[in-house]
Amino acid sequence: MAVETQRGAMRIVASDRRALALDIMPGLALADARARVPDLLAEAHDAHADRLWLERLAELCDRYTPMVALAAPDGLLLDVTGCVHLFGDEAGLAADAARQMAGRGLHVRKAFAGTPEAALALARFHRGPVVDEAQAVRGLPVAALHLPADTALALRRAGLATIGDLAARPTAPLSARFGAETTTQLARLLGRADSRITPRRAPPALVFAHPFAEPVGRMEAVLGALGELAAAAGAALEARGMGGRRFEARLYRSDGEVRDLAVETGAPIRDPAVLLRLFDARIDALADPIDPGFGFDLVRLCVPAIEPLTVAQLALGEAADPQGSLSALVDRLSTRFGRERFRRFLPRDSHIPEQAQRAVPALAAGPAHWPAPEAGEPPLRPLHLFHPPQPIEVLSEVPEGPPLRFRWRGGTHDVLRQEGPERIGAEWWHDVRRPGEPRDYYRVEDKRGRRFWIFRHGVHQAAPAPRWYLHGLFP
Amino acid sequence: MRATAEQLRALRQEVAGLERWQAEAQPRRVALGHPEMDAALGGGLEPGRLHEVFAAEPGDAASASGFAAMLAARLGGGILWLRQEQAGRQGGALHAPGLCEIGIDPARLILGVLPDPLAVLTAAGEAARCPGVGVVVAELWRTPRVLDLTATRRLSLAAETSGASVLLLRVEAEARPTAAQSRWSVGTAASVPLEAGAPGYPALSVALTRHRGGPPGGPWQVEWDRDGASFRAWGGGGAALSGPPLPAAAHG
Structure with a gap:
């Protein structure tokens, strides 16, 4: 039983089955409940x-469907359209889910219905098996509509x-008296209005699953299954003329833990061999190795988004070597060492000077055009640039003159x-109120x-006095 | 029909053997443009090999990495430049407009910044096996323990198999026995001044301190000609000479 302070008193928020049997309902003050049952166990x-x-x-x-939504505080909504056959039928899926949840010490109430609202309402308010969905929904109390307390009271x-009482009446007077929300919710519950769930993550474009009859603890077997999935994904992508740039493998452990592995590439791919090498590199680079525990019972490979991939025609006599290209190499290295570590320069x-280039992950960008x-x-620009510039002490003949020694x-x-100065003004248009000070750059030997690139920051006879910095080195 | 297929296979083998013999007899060389340097190398730098570039002094890091970039520009192909995080802090980050100024299109280059020398060597080994890469530059500061004869031999073999050139750029480092084809020591040199005493084109003092199949050579005072993408003798740009070349820095 859980309690929380509501309206100045400790009130019960949730109670377990034994407490419910003693008629200790959520909403009751803890003091009243204790008066009835002195040895109540309460948790915050x-x-x-x-x-x-x-x-x-x-x-x-x-594992049942990618379309899973939360129905807080205590429900889950699954859109199992087209997924049921994997478990035989609806009853098979429900039984499997109940078994999984029971393994976690949970008592589950479940229902199947044509709309998410109806399923939720049936699971929460209906007792006994559902024979006729429409009949069962009509028998539900109006609380199933999830209306504000005063409307429900009214x-x-x-x-x-x-619900049956409401459904039998024309909607216009209902809407006028109890608010538009009542009729909207009613229509959704009865399946008269279209209603969808918002899944927790966007459903991937392609999903391939490999269930094991028995939990498998050996990584070789898991990788073998991943290989089969990669081959299936490759074939499916080839049939569509598409490729993927991100592949996500999910390993479902029999005790409910889920391990995610993802690889990313710079250009769309679909070659299973390349994909497997990337996954191998990913697994090698893991900080904590994959723990099979009591074994995995499902491996799934998702391709979140697909892109067109046309087959480049090879010249006569040219060997096909997709592993040998620079982009394939960058894919492998980025997978192994991290995508942020390999970068390409964009102008x-x-x-x-320090903002004239942008270093973006090589996976995310193609080559850019640089002016010659x-x-x-x-x-005129150094090969090595210090960021931030290094402060130096400079001796010059006149305050505004070139440096003599530093x-x-x-x-x-x-x-x-x-040679200099080359004056580079601050980009005042970014912040008109605080225009930065200009820099006078000198190339010196x-x-x-x-050869160095040094600059004076600020102008003479202004406060604060100008300072000198070394910004880069020339070869 | 089978006889024909066997004949064909035999012919193919024969042709492959001939090609290999030719390839071994006359290794491809990339001339650097400086006649004396090319003569010392026997015609030019061999691509698909491991070459070492040392900064003559710690302050010559930019000159040495400039020389590596110039060699990469001569050798051609895509460039993978691998550095340690530490290198950026000590010697400054690689600046793309500065690469343009040397004649390397930054679009050809991918920069890898890795945490430690082992990661740099591992990535370089992986890259050296990849025939799609033109040049792999592996920049290592100081003398890490992981860089031993075995590691360099591995790099060298990978480069020979794939045809990618590997440039090992060493700063603040001491020379140890390696499997490199050539070893260079690069220092800075005074440039030929331009009008009004402005610093001129990149000028380097380059020595070939070790070379397989040939005596060491140099030091030479060389200048890099970006527009021709080649080395030339110091002052070869046609600018007025204001004085004799300075003596070369000490070579390690």
Whole structure:
């Protein structure tokens, strides 16, 4: 039994079957309940933990259908359209679900119906087996409509106790007296209005499942099943002329744990061999190895989204080697070391040197067009750029003049040649109120022949005084 | 019919044998453009091999990585540049507009930033086995223990099989025995000044400190010509010389 402080008193939020048998209902004050049954066991209600528990159960029900929605606080809605045959029939699916839930110490009430609202209402308010769905729905109390308390009270006072009483009446007067919500809910419950569930995650484009008759603990067998699924996925994608860029494998453990493995590629693929190598790399790179526990009883491979993939025609005599291309290599390396680690440069239209490029994960971007530098010019931008720029101490003849000598990382550099300044203004249009200070860049070469890119930040005779930074190194 | 198929197979084998013999007899070489360097290399740098590029001094990191980038530009193909996270902090991040200035289209390059030397070597090994990659640059700072003779031999074999070139870029490092085809020591050199005393084109002091099948050579003062994508003798750009080349930095 769980209690929570509501309206200044400890009230019961949920009670178990034995408490219900003693007529201790949710809504009762704890003090009243204790007066009736002194040795009541009460726990503080933790809505968040309940929610997490429901999420985990939803994860578990993912094995029946990808369309799972939460009906908080205590329900799950599954759209099993087209999935029932995998378990024989509706009764088979329900029995399997009941067995799974019973393994977790849960008592389940379930119902099948044509609309999500009807299923939920039947599960919550109907007693006994459902023979005729329409008849059963009509027999439900009006509380099944999930209306505000005052509307439900008004309905009861008007003598309308069941859904059947409401359904027999014309909708316009009902709507006028009890609000539009009443008739909308009624229509949904009776299947007169179309109603859908919002699944927890978007259903994938393609799903392939491999159930095991017995839980399997050996990873080789699991990988073998994954191989079969990859082959099936490859064949299905080829038949459609499509490929996938993300593949998700879910391993369902017999005790309800679910392990997700996902691989991603830069270009659409469908070759099962390539896919399996990526999964192998993914499994090798896992920080904590997969724990089979008492074994897996289902492996599923999802392709969340598919893209057109046309077969490139090979030139005569050219060997087909999809493993050898640079993009395949980047797929493998990104899978192994992390997609953020391998990047491609994209140009960005900005004067600020450190913002002139964007490094995006190589999986996410194709090659971009970079403008070619002007012929005959020496390099005007450094090969190595420090971010943030390194503060240096500079000696110059006049405050606004070029640098003569500077100190950086404990070494002194005498400037022999220099070119500048190249003034790069701050991008004032980003923040008009606080325009940044301009930078005066110099390309300098010291006596030993090292070339640096240094700049003065700020203007002379302004407060604070300008400061010097080293920003980059030229080869 | 079977006889024909067998004959065909025999012929194929014969042709393959001939091709291999030719390939072994005359390894393809990529000329660097600098006559003395090419002469010391016997015609040019061999692609599909492991080459080591050392920064002559810790401060020459940018020169050494510039030299590696220039070699990559000469060798052609896609570039995979692998670095340690530490390299970006100490020597600065690789800057795409700066790559443009050397003559490498950044669209050709993929940068991998990895946590430790072992990851860099593992990724380089994987990349070296991939024939679709032109050049793999593996940048390693200091002298990590994982970089031993076995590791370099593995890289070298992978490069020979696939045809991808591997450039091992070493900064603040000491030379150890490796299976590399050539070893370079790169320092900076004073550039030929342009008008009004502006710093000129990239100038390097390059020495071939070790070379399989040939004596070491250099040091040479070279200048990189971006527009021609080749090396040339110092001052070959036609700009006025203002003084003799400075003596080369010490070579390790």
